[in-house]
Amino acid sequence: MKLTLRVWRQQNAEAPGAMATYEVDGISQDMSFLEMLDTLNEELILSGDEPVAFDHDCREGICGACSLVINGDAHGPERTTTCQLHMRSFDDGDTIDIEPWRASAFPVVKDLVVDRSSFDRIIQAGGYISAPTGTAPDAHATPVPKPDADSAFEHAECIGCGACVAACPNGSAMLFTSAKVNHLGVLPQGAPERETRVLDMVATMDDEGFGGCTLTGECATACPKGIPLPSITAMNKEWLRATRKVHR
């Protein structure tokens, strides 16, 4: 396959960026999108240019490190992470636009790499439990109803990649925050911090400069792990409940 890539290049956080055009040839349909970028970077290095910086780690769709807005879609045209996106989803001769996540809470570090530590601060605000849960066998000591366990697992699938923020026209982190809130909120182990968790995490989300939710549904469409849109509704309900219960 021969492709034309239009890639966002930006030297550092302060420097202005722009789209740069590159031609890559000899791309196999079995390559992942990141392997295709590796090929581009090898050519750039050989010709003495600076390689394109992009985030990646496990390359098996479970760590949440990779990002990229590909032709306007977070993680590209398939419902998966960029590392699990393969070049067979594109045609020979295609022009592909590659941009970083765009949000004021995700400032560009370099090229396609953005700083997602705002997500870490949302987690620090309440995305944990304080109860000692013991070792693995002790987990069975606390019975969890099957529907609650399923719901917790569904929300625990969130890998914190930030595709929801990138896809949202408002740069909102509601889907991410709701996945974390609902994951711990439905479990008995998460009950002691149930109210403070949702109040503190939503407050931190606001403080980090994420936008609000206008229920466009773009986040849930983009989410590689299929966190559903009603997750946001459930968090709204939790937030209102906590506001009624906690007086401060």
Added chain:
Amino acid sequence: MTRTLWDSSVGKKTIMAVSGLIMLGYLVVHMLGNLKIFFGPDEFNHYAHWLRTIGEPFLHYEWALWIIRVVLVAAVVLHAVCAYQLSRRDLRARPTAYVHRKARSSYATRTMRYGGIILALFIVWHILDLTTGTVHTGGFQSGHPYQNVLDTFSTWYGNVIYIVAVIAVGLHVQHGFWSAAQTLGVGSATRDRVLKSLANVLAVVLTAGFVSVPVAVMTGVVS
């Protein structure tokens, strides 16, 4: 608790949902009242007079109407202020647009902000036209709403402004009603189809009901 609501983006959305539902409830009653125009001038004018006597003798003449007006103004102001502040936050959160643009979300969803501005301007004109009569054409007669409605819908601009605003109401309600349900936490995966259908029905019924009046005047059904 009030501070928490006002300080949070989720809280402001809650205020928007509640104020929106108040206005929506008013619109349904308003639309049904408008349909009385099809029963002739006597019944329509009598209905308009009755609105001023609701709650008598416990309430003084027009007091109920003024209570409704105060609640509605509060709802409009809270809804608009929250919408403005949340929109500012949303625009700040995405300072750099994507180079590769895609048409995102439904038309009703994308036009909520423009629709809201259109509706705010319409409400001002609508009150000056048919409540105070300040910008009314054809000689405003207090106590004769039937004739006043005929005057307004006998002008081309009266019809255009009204029909554009009514379509804006339909679109706004279609996304707004369902969104309010999500914001208030009453939506769920199982209830989603019911809520979406209800939003569509409300949008269509309100649009059709309101539009029927100018259409009836234009076609001579009401004269």
